[in-house]
Amino acid sequence: MATLLLGATVIAVVANGAEATKGAGPVTWYKAGNLYAHQKEYARAFIQYRKAAEQGYAPAQRKVAIAYIKGQGVLRSNIKSFYWMHKAAHSGDREAEFVLATDYLFGQNVPKNVARGLYWVRKSADQGYARAESDLGLSYYVGHGVPQSYTRAIYWLRKAATQGNSPAEYTLGRAYMTGRGVPKNYTQAIFWTRKAARQGFALAEWNMGIAYQRGQGVPQNSGRAIYWRGLAEEQGCCSNDVTSGTYP
Structure with a gap:
């Protein structure tokens, strides 16, 4: 029943716009953002994601970061993208942790720092994110940033x-x-x-x-x-x- 009510609220937000968001929460705003994004209404999607992100909702923080990377619904900004991806990672979003890891590993938006990169790769892998698990395994396989270990790889x-x-x-x-x-x-x-x-x-x-x-x-x-x-x-x-x- 709770799921049905949430779904109805999300649809109301999309159908009725800002007026329907009164009293809604970050999960509702996030889901409304997803619906807008699916319809390629990126500016409206960004508004919903941003509201949820400002309430500390990690998946929405990641979506805001991606919007800034791609320039979808907002002007591109690597600085703002990194800011929101960093917040999402610190909020425990495993995909954001992985993106932040690649930033550090390849020196994108931040000075290259392999140790810091592997720290975030491991945090993401510990949450079962396959791409992070793969990268961590490959790091152990070739000994990149960690002692080479086929067992751990x-x-x-x-x-x-x-x-x-x-x-x-x-x-x-x-x-x-x-x-x-x-x-x-x-x-x-x-x-x-x-x-x-x-x-x-x-x-x-x-x-x-x-x-x-x-x-x-x-x-x-x-x-x-x-x-x-x-x-x-x-x-x-x-x-x-x-x-x-x-x-x-």
Whole structure:
């Protein structure tokens, strides 16, 4: 019943405008913003998001930050975007935590700070955000900003891969193919590589082609090898001298 009442309130806000927002709360304003955004009425969406954001509602703070990044319903402003993304992250929004992490890792809007970036990646990953889990796993896999650890890498990559994150699926498949952090297992390697390839992840497509070419984990099949490598090449990937994109 509460959900139905909330839905009715949101519809009233969109249908009747500002008058209907009297007495409404941040969740209602946020949902109204989503409805306006779906209708591509970005200026009205921004007004609703901003009201919810000012009440400390983290998802709305993230939406306001995104609006400033894209210039949707408001003038672009990297400074204001960072301000609101920072507030959302500190309010515990896992997607905002991840965005803030990338800002620090790549020096976007702030001075580059890998340690700070990984701090926010871990906070986001701890909340189950797949992209953060994947990035943290990759950091451990190659030792970027953290001590290299295949054990920790596989832990985080598996969590991300089970949520369908294609970079994690690809890297987990590569780990099984090479025996890094897990026992070498061609069946598992193909299982995870194929999942990434079916999502259009070019390196995984290429490695499926290599697997069929060599008969690793699948019957040798030149036709399938050409098919998968062709899909990868359509995306500009790869070549035989790109070792990061081929099984050893």
